[in-house]
Amino acid sequence: MLNKKIILGVTGSISAYKAAELIRLLKKRGADVQVVMTKSAKEFISPITLQALSGKPVLENMWEPTEGNGMEHINQSRKSDLILVVPASANFIAKLAQGLADDLLSNICLARNCPILIAPSMNKNMWENSSTQRNISLVTQDGVNISGPENGEQACGEEGMGRLINEKMLLLDINKSLNYPILKNKNILISCGATFEKIDDARAITNLSSGKMGLRIADEAYALGANVTIIYGQTEKLPPSGINCIYAPNHSLMNKYVKENAKNNDIFISVAAISDYIPKTISGKLKKGNNKFSLEFQQSSDILLETASEFNNLFCVGFSAESENIIKNAQAKLKNKNLDMIVANSINESMGQNSAEIYIIDKNEVIHIPKKGKEELASNILQHIYKLENKRGSTHEHIN
Ligand SMILES: Cc1cc2nc3c(=O)[nH]c(=O)nc-3n(C[C@H](O)[C@H](O)[C@H](O)COP(=O)(O)O)c2cc1C
Structure with missing residues (x-):
């Protein structure tokens, strides 16, 4: 959203107060926000x-003299990357x-030459009404x-469809409207997070993955x-609806x-x-007693390797977290697992x-992509996938 010019139209709904928080979130992401209110919105x-x-001063009145040609509706539309209502x-x-x-707002919308995204908000009967x-x-x-x-719960005390979408989903949709939809x-399919395996009925073994990278890629995709599906283990907060989420611990x-x-x-x-290794599960609960005890582990199957060899048309991307020889080890995995692409990083730093x-x-x-936030990395990774997948697609077409 950095440097994107967004017109935020606010209309007469009880949830107009939520526009305040939205402005804060858009500004935090670097957007330039011009608010335009309807007359009714000012009541809320x-x-x-x-x-x-x-x-910036809020615009509302079409007839208020402005600088230049006085045609604020045309001027605002020309300047914008996105109109939000x-x-x-x-x-x-x-x-x-x-x-x-x-x-003014309806004129700006009619004169637009940029995408427009609206987030309806109203009583459930108003929403369900056939008109x-x-x-x-x-x-x-x-x-x-x-x-x-x-x-969900509505301001009027009823429950049903019509509540303003939650802000996380709204931000995803705003990004979607701002971006050229290269992955339309x-x-x-994205797997993310850590798996955990049971040791006994009370204990389990897991790893330190937070799932953040996979979730950022899901948001960006x-x-x-x-159309995104994530298969997730232990992760931080999941993406909102719109992304299909399947739990696989x-x-x-x-x-x-x-x-x-x-x-x-x-x-x-x-x-x-x-x-990579799964403990031989002990039934019941391991009793405390001996100073030492050992667990028996068995190597698990390599899901990525098997998937890449079983599904020939699937474009497969791996991740390789290494503590040494980062590039060399990742290149070996790319080859051995017959992947299309791999992302390598240092285990301690990521x-x-x-x-x-x-x-x-x-x-x-x-x-090489120098240190960046995972949101930005997700964008770099997907742009490269898009480039390679497109090339592969055109090669397939050429051969056929
Ligand atoms: C207290 C109150 C709450 C309202 N809430 C909503 C609402 O949530 N959604 C909606 O579509 N209309 C709502 N209305 C009705 C609109 O404000 C009304 O239709 C108005 O004409 C909309 O004007 P605008 O579209 O120019 O902003 C509400 C009205 C009142 C008095």
Whole structure:
């Protein structure tokens, strides 16, 4: 979102106050936000609050003289990368569907030459009303992106569909609208997090993976238009709905779900830290007594290697966390597992961290990416996958 010019339209919904937090989140991500309010929106939240947060006077009145040609609706539309309407009232959606232009915000929307994303928010009966549904369908046909609404408790005391979408999902959808959807219609499977294996009925063995890298890749792939499925073990907070999430806490379930889903996907990114050795499980609970005890481990199967050899058309990406000879070891894995690409990093500097230094390695090149936040790394990794997968696709077409 860095340096993106976003018009944030706020309309007369009870959730208009949530626009304040949204401005903060957009600004934190480097966006330049210009708020435009409808007359009704000002009944719900004061323009001065939104001015203070966005750092710019709020626009509302079409007839107020401005500098230059005085055509603020055209000028604002020309300058923007994205128009957001959050929250979008039933009334505003109806106006958008009909192409009405009787205030500044509706004029800006009609004069747009950039993407538009609206987040409806209203009482459940208003949302379910056939005229609202008809308007939603009309604006969708006109290329308007819709985020939400979601189900839940409503300000009016009722429960149902119509609540403003949660902010995490909204941010993903905003990213999706801002980005050129290079992964549109691609099905991407991502494994992430740590698995844990039982030792006895009370204890388990696991590893230090946080799942952060896999989750950031899932978010970014979604933002680039892909249909994303994650198979996750132990991780931090999961992505919101929109990304299909399947829980696989141990090697056996990871193996099952990865292979079940591999056939429906174009790309598999294996980020999960899956147990290489599985303890021989003891039934009941190990008793305390001896000073020492030993566990017997058995090597587990290599899910990535098997998946890459079983699903020939799947574009397979591995991750290699190493403590030494980072590039050499990763290149050996790329070859031995017959992968299309591998991402190598240093175990101590990346595991559980929010940033890392990585090497993106394929059959022809090694690209060094200096230390960056995992969000940015996710973007670098997916851009490279896109480049390689496209090349592979055109080679296939050429051969056929
Ligand atoms: C207390 C109150 C809460 C309202 N909440 C909503 C709402 O959440 N969603 C909605 O679509 N309309 C809501 N309305 C109705 C709109 O404010 C009304 O339709 C208004 O004309 C919308 O104007 P606008 O689309 O120009 O902003 C509410 C009205 C009142 C009085």
